[in-house]
Amino acid sequence: MGIEVYLLILLVFLIVGALVAVETRNLLSSVISLGAVGFGLSIAFLFLRAPDLAIVKIAVEVVLLIFLIRATIGRDVIPGTGHIHWAGLVIICLLSAGLFVFAYHAFGSMKAFGSPIIADVQSAPSNKYLAEGLGQTGSANIVTAILLDYRAYDTLGEATVLFAAIIGALAVLRGTARSKRGKQK
Amino acid sequence: MKGMTVIVKTVTRWVKVFIFLYGIYIIVTGHLGPGGGFAGGVIIACSYILLTLAYGKDFASRRLSSQTAHRLDSAAAMLFLAIALFGLGSGGIFFSNFLQKRYPMEEFTLFSSGTIPISNIAIGLKVAASLFLIFTILSVFRIVLAADGKRKFVQEEEEE
Numbered sequence: 001m002g003i004e005v006y007l008l009i010l011l012v013f014l015i016v017g018a019l020v021a022v023e024t025r026n027l028l029s030s031v032i033s034l035g036a037v038g039f040g041l042s043i044a045f046l047f048l049r050a051p052d053l054a055i056v057k058i059a060v061e062v063v064l065l066i067f068l069i070r071a072t073i074g075r076d077v078i079p080g081t082g083h084i085h086w087a088g089l090v091i092i093c094l095l096s097a098g099l100f101v102f103a104y105h106a107f108g109s110m111k112a113f114g115s116p117i118i119a120d121v122q123s124a125p126s127n128k129y130l131a132e133g134l135g136q137t138g139s140a141n142i143v144t145a146i147l148l149d150y151r152a153y154d155t156l157g158e159a160t161v162l163f164a165a166i167i168g169a170l171a172v173l174r175g176t177a178r179s180k181r182g183k184q185k
Numbered sequence: 186m187k188g189m190t191v192i193v194k195t196v197t198r199w200v201k202v203f204i205f206l207y208g209i210y211i212i213v214t215g216h217l218g219p220g221g222g223f224a225g226g227v228i229i230a231c232s233y234i235l236l237t238l239a240y241g242k243d244f245a246s247r248r249l250s251s252q253t254a255h256r257l258d259s260a261a262a263m264l265f266l267a268i269a270l271f272g273l274g275s276g277g278i279f280f281s282n283f284l285q286k287r288y289p290m291e292e293f294t295l296f297s298s299g300t301i302p303i304s305n306i307a308i309g310l311k312v313a314a315s316l317f318l319i320f321t322i323l324s325v326f327r328i329v330l331a332a333d334g335k336r337k338f339v340q341e342e343e344e345e
Contacts, residue, residue: 051219055211059227063316066234071323138285138298139216147221148304152280155304156269159311163262166315173322 003047004113010044031068035061052143188241197239204232212309216298222305226312233317237324251321254314261311268300268307 017037021030038061045054111117118124129146139145147155188194212225237245272281285299296302 052221052224055220056224056227059224059231063227063231063234063320066238067320067323070238070320134292136285137282137301138289138292139301140293140297141216141218141221143219144216144221144301144305145298148216148301148308149280149282149298152269152304155308156265156280159262159265159308162311162315163258166258166318169319169322 007044007047010040010047014040014044027072028069031065031072034068035065038064052141188244189239193239197235201232201235204235205229208232208309208313212305213295213302215305216301217293217295222308223312225305226309227316229309229313230316230320233313234320237320242321242324246321249317251318254318254321257310258314258318261307261309261314265304265307265311268304272300 014037017033017040021033021037024030024033038057042054042057042061045051045057118126118130121127129150130142133142133145133150134140137145137149139149208225208228208231210225211220211228212222215221215225233245233249236248269280272283273279275281275283276286282299282301284303285301288299290297290299292298
């Protein structure tokens with residue numbers, strides 16, 4: 001049994017978990033099924049031999065679950081209307097069918113699973129990184145070498161995005177709370 | 186936010202150090218094995234979040250106040266940018282790995298690969314401080330639906 005079978009089982013699990021997270025009425029069970037999807041995704045990364053991504057995914061998933069449970073616990077259940085919009089349903093079905101046809105043709109033109117494109121294209125930059133990465137950067141982990149040496153500019157952009165997000169969240173939440181307190185006094 | 190029961194507090198007292206050390210290990214050996222600044226920073230933030238959940242907000246803010254976390258966040262971002270500018274100044278290339286080019290160390294050792302471990306430490310500090318700040322924001326202020334349907338932000342202590 002190849003690795004694809006395990007991946008397919010995991011993918012079905014992920015899709016079912018995502019559907020449950022979207023469709024369930026209870027906010028807390030939605031958060032928990034979202035967590036199940038995240039942990040399933042980290043197992044998928046392990047199957048694909050990407051331990052760096054798996055570690056990041058597990059750690060972020062734990063923190064995210066704590067955040068979301070802390071934010072949603074004790075919150076009221078938001079009930080749906082229970083009314084089905086038929087026009088919307090028809091549009092969703094048509095769009096899904098179109099996406100499926102497009103994806104079927106797109107995946108048909110891709111190479112088979114487990115045969116990367118860098119094996120055929122010798123001039124691909126990935127080959128250069130893999131061959132010369134240790135000598136040029138001295139880092140045993142090629143993922144870190146690419147993230148922090150070859151593509152460190154991208155990482156700087158990521159760090160800037162995180163910084164801006166923190167400042168935005170602090171400004172929005174703190175400002176409102178201060179004005180509320182000021183009114184009470 | 187108040188703390189939890191004595192069982193949780195006791196377990197937290199034993200476990201928090203190991204979580205913190207594991208985060209440091211993941212950051213420091215990021216250039217040797219799987220891991221790196223982001224994952225290690227999240228794990229370090231986890232240990233402080235565990236402290237906050239188990240012992241309450243006041244105890245955790247004595248260990249790491251949000252002001253300190255703010256300064257750490259900014260300092261780590263400046264450190265990362267400083268590494269890039271040093272590379273620009275010495276090698277002529279933004280983010281040039283000037284330490285590795287000048288003083289190449291033996292590979293597969295802890296002190297190898299030049300600026301990469303320093304960048305890892307900077308990113309780890311930044312992510313840890315940022316995530317702790319986000320958690321503090323989310324746990325101190327809560328959005329509450331008022332009776333008239335409007336959302337308002339209240340502090341946790343006022344609500345309980």
